[in-house]
């Protein structure tokens with residue numbers, strides 16, 4: 001079958017890489033794609049905000065299945081617009097994508113279905129929010145309700161900081177995403193991510209992962225989309241996974257179905273593991289980036305039938321097989337990221353770096369120009385390795401990075417440190 005993948009990041013390169021191995025695949029198209037994706041799919045210049053253009057492309061290229069990578073088109077209703085035209089799609093409807101599109105929506109759903117999460121209050125008015133803060137204990141978390149590309153969350157250590165965050169939201173610093181604000185308690189514990197395919201009624205757990213959001217070693221500096229990740233997350237024991245399914249994922253699936261807006265796609269739960277058990281920090285309605293890269297490295301089974309079964313509502317007949325090994329990915333970013341950075345620097349040495357069956361390099365922000373590979377994004381490459389231990393995967397990833405020549409690039413040198421320390425304590 002012809003498949004059309006939407007997106008341009010390392011997540012989409014990893015999906016494209018996995019899908020390319022499927023015997024069911026005839027041809028893979030990707031919009032807009034990137035320099036790495038262009039080696040395994042035909043990258044096409046269709047604006048992903050133009051749903052009519054996407055439908056027209058599907059019609060003229062006999063596309064039978066569309067896979068949507070990022071959240072913005074889902075929240076904008078791309079899955080609905082494709083379904084309405086009879087085109088099969090992997091990804092939730094606009095109504096179901098509210099699980100990521102509105103933090104207040106998810107908090108209300110958690111309250112209604114007793115899903116463990118931080119206590120919260122929603123505000124549409126600045127003054128009420130500011131007055132409420134005077135009654136709160138610290139630290140306190142202030143969030144813009146809508147999609148803010150990972151920037152609309154503030155962990156405030158003082159009331160003044162919390163008030164500044166509220167003002168920033170209502171002043172429009174996050175556009176319409178900040179027109180409503182959620183203020184919630186700060187959870188304490190270790191974070192982990194849990195992924196499940198959901199077909200409306202059935203949830204099939206995928207795997208766990210942990211990422212590093214801060215830009216510098218030691219988890220210091222500003223937040224990013226993620227500077228590295230590994231899977232599985234050693235802290236997610238069998239018991240934690242079972243509790244997450246029973247206390248968080250399954251009640252959510254049931255809630256969405258009972259409300260008449262069933263969730264279909266991948267549900268990504270950001271968790272805080274507290275002494276009382278897993279608590280939901282937030283939902284995403286798409287794969288994590290770079291978590292998807294490590295998931296795809298560990299997946300043995302063909303992924304295309306699983307994505308089709310999700311869209312078709314027949315996941316109950318499905319199972320997936322995984323490598324027991326750890327996969328770990330290190331993000332190489334352009335100097336300056338997550339702030340302003342230069343575009344167009346040349347990268348070499350990739351062929352040498354991937355000369356190992358345990359290594360894959362997924363491109364996140366590259367373009368090919370003539371014979372050159374150019375960095376065009378903040379996050380640029382995801383150097384990904386498999387290993388028998390976290391330590392081995394980590395060593396392999398950094399050995400590959402050492403072969404890459406890129407003056408404008410930087411990376412964290414400690415991806416996986418928490419899991420490596422845990423491994424060493426256990427040894």
Ligand code: AMP
Nearest residue numbers: 118141150151153184185186187281282
């Ligand atoms: P997000 O951008 O929504 O993924 O949130 C960014 C990060 O903020 C999360 O990964 C957590 O580290 C942190 N965070 C969000 N909500 C809370 C909370 N209620 N308690 C503690 N940390 C939080």
Ligand code: GLY
Nearest residue numbers: 225226288289290
């Ligand atoms: N790596 C975090 C995310 O994809 O949201």
